[in-house]
Amino acid sequence: MQEASPGRARVTIADIARAAGVSKPTVSRALNDHRDVGAATRERVREVAAELGWFPHAGARALRTGRHDTIGLLMPLTHWWGYADIQYGIAEETARRGLHLLVQPLHPGERAEREFVTRTLPALSIDGLILLMPEGTPRHVGALAHTGPPAVVIDDRGHRLDLPYVESTNRAGFRDLVRHLVGTGRKRVAFAGGQLDDAFAQERFEGYQDALREAGLPYDPELTVLPADREPTAEELGELLAAGPDAVAAAWDEIAFGVLNVAHTEGRRVPEDLAVAGFDDSPIARVMRPPLTTVRQPFREMGSAAVRMLLDAIEHGAPPAHFTVPTELVVRASCGAR
Amino acid sequence: MQEASPGRARVTIADIARAAGVSKPTVSRALNDHRDVGAATRERVREVAAELGWFPHAGARALRTGRHDTIGLLMPLTHWWGYADIQYGIAEETARRGLHLLVQPLHPGERAEREFVTRTLPALSIDGLILLMPEGTPRHVGALAHTGPPAVVIDDRGHRLDLPYVESTNRAGFRDLVRHLVGTGRKRVAFAGGQLDDAFAQERFEGYQDALREAGLPYDPELTVLPADREPTAEELGELLAAGPDAVAAAWDEIAFGVLNVAHTEGRRVPEDLAVAGFDDSPIARVMRPPLTTVRQPFREMGSAAVRMLLDAIEHGAPPAHFTVPTELVVRASCGAR
DNA sequence: TTGTACGCGTTATCAG
DNA sequence: CTGATAACGCGTACAA
Numbered sequence A, B: 001m002q003e004a005s006p007g008r009a010r011v012t013i014a015d016i017a018r019a020a021g022v023s024k025p026t027v028s029r030a031l032n033d034h035r036d037v038g039a040a041t042r043e044r045v046r047e048v049a050a051e052l053g054w055f056p057h058a059g060a061r062a063l064r065t066g067r068h069d070t071i072g073l074l075m076p077l078t079h080w081w082g083y084a085d086i087q088y089g090i091a092e093e094t095a096r097r098g099l100h101l102l103v104q105p106l107h108p109g110e111r112a113e114r115e116f117v118t119r120t121l122p123a124l125s126i127d128g129l130i131l132l133m134p135e136g137t138p139r140h141v142g143a144l145a146h147t148g149p150p151a152v153v154i155d156d157r158g159h160r161l162d163l164p165y166v167e168s169t170n171r172a173g174f175r176d177l178v179r180h181l182v183g184t185g186r187k188r189v190a191f192a193g194g195q196l197d198d199a200f201a202q203e204r205f206e207g208y209q210d211a212l213r214e215a216g217l218p219y220d221p222e223l224t225v226l227p228a229d230r231e232p233t234a235e236e237l238g239e240l241l242a243a244g245p246d247a248v249a250a251a252w253d254e255i256a257f258g259v260l261n262v263a264h265t266e267g268r269r270v271p272e273d274l275a276v277a278g279f280d281d282s283p284i285a286r287v288m289r290p291p292l293t294t295v296r297q298p299f300r301e302m303g304s305a306a307v308r309m310l311l312d313a314i315e316h317g318a319p320p321a322h323f324t325v326p327t328e329l330v331v332r333a334s335c336g337a338r
Numbered sequence C: 001t002t003g004t005a006c007g008c009g010t011t012a013t014c015a016g
Numbered sequence D: 001c002t003g004a005t006a007a008c009g010c011g012t013a014c015a016a
Helices: A013-020 A024-031 A039-052 A058-065 A081-096 A110-123 A140-147 A170-183 A199-215 A234-242 A253-265 A299-316 B013-020 B024-031 B039-052 B058-065 B081-096 B110-123 B140-147 B170-183 B199-215 B234-242 B253-265 B299-316
Strands: A070-076 A100-106 A128-132 A151-154 A165-168 A189-192 A247-250 A275-277 A294-296 A322-325 A328-330 B070-076 B100-106 B128-132 B151-154 B165-168 B189-192 B247-250 B275-277 B294-296 B322-325 B328-330
Touching (some): A024 A039, A058 B058, A100 A110, A170 A199, A170 A294, A189 A253, B013 B024, B013 B039, B081 B100, B170 B294
Parallel strands (some): A189 A247, B247 B275
Antiparallel strands (some): A294 A328, B294 B328
16 A cells, blocks of 8 residues: 555545445445435435545446546647647547546657557556547557557548548638639639648648639649648749749648748738638637638547547447538638638 | 457456466566566566466556556646647656556636546546646645645746746746847847736746846836737837837747737838847747747756656655756847847 | 445465 | 465445
């Protein structure tokens, strides 16, 4: 035993039973809202429990029931606001349901992934797992599907795993964005992308092409910059602007910020000469000059949806499904629509 | 029992004992690196355990030992990158030590705080708690000090609680920043603050005054903007610039961004006409135009330091102490020093 | 509606 | 160095 601090010993249901003059099982039933307990007994037991300051021992309960009332979150080590926002949504939903949230950092690399799945995961006191997967998704974690606890994936753009997942409307959201630009009279809409090995950017690029097709506008390769493994540089953005677009849709807000900077340097007025738009609605979007038109990613909602799906799988054995949370166009000054 | 999925039943040390031809206690000792176990026995037990795919049941272990190998993190619901970075540091350190991290969102308000301390906290399966306290620190959580598990506070600027805490050098860091501006020849350094009820901004303001005093420069109220409960507006920043500063030190990076915007609108060149600097080294600092000189907050280090302090308190009963992590001046183009 | 008896998986104690 | 025994706190058969 620890007994480090000389604090009084733990209060157990045995103590309550003694004080209330009933047996342990009766206390347990009263405390767990079982129906077959006398109303008067239940009340008395609860009063005594509160008086004695009893609280359940999660470990003992888990040992007996096999449930931990805890869900795990496997997430990359990052300080990107988007993942923090997803965690926000998850934490809010778990707290609302009286569940605990155990956060496990995911170290990159095959070795670390395998280590996690084979050694760390099985020993976790959790009822289910949410996988927050960055691009370059851990493939070994896929083994989870059939060996570990119920799991739900957020952002599995590649759909490589046979697991339920939550996604947002990247492609349709980007299409809506470009559609909006076209709707305000822009004819030469450029696309500034990046990291096309990333399925996110890929889907957004497809949404861009969808919108062009839909509007009967030609796809002009000169109006796209697509560095495969990074964001476009200022030089690349300069070349893009040299091709004469009247609007630039960026794959995410930070790229749009770069576009604004280059446009400013070259003396192009935004939005008069050039409309600029981004994607994600990051915290910096609203403070850009001019404030950036963008598409809000429903990160919090994705988090809470993942929790709900996971509980469905845990409690009702729901089969692998997927849930799509819609993005939302946010019109600000940079596109000239207002 | 759950037995939901027809997966094989859990492997316990009893299974290992049977397979290895020894008793349960011996298996336990072998698996826990007790000294009084024969080397050969230990090896054999370990091999069998690996072969059978055994892993410990955390709940059962906690029930017996009173330890959970888990620490709790109480943090506000936010997506601010700074808190995410602190969590990064905490998660990295706990993972390194084989500990688990249980994240508890802190809902604002006295009622929710009291609820947390009296109902949620006692039932958590944790050995210690890290309190990530936003401004307007929960006072009721202070009751933790003597009733709950060992706790460590991060960012308790007011030092109101009798708990160990981790802080960074806000005041000295800001003094260094202003000292740097003065060192490059600026004579009229302005301060753009905000939320002075917040101890952070207060300390930075004091650092600003320290540097002026040290340099023998007068404190001119016209060169400060100090909105009490928010960030300065563009109009307020315009008035500040009208007072003719040759440098502006902002209490945090986002304010500096606003200064850059206003300076640009008014046609002032940065850094030629006006040096601008911020504080925090947020992700947007390096992409501003020009890139922002600022002071890096050692968030990750603060997180890992908090874990170490907490473990000290848990394992060795270390008395309440405090630990200060130094900030670091980051010189970029906006101050003209290079 | 309530009580008796037991076991979940693990480790501490003690005897050998 | 090892084994027998008991106990951690709780919930669930089953019997009353």
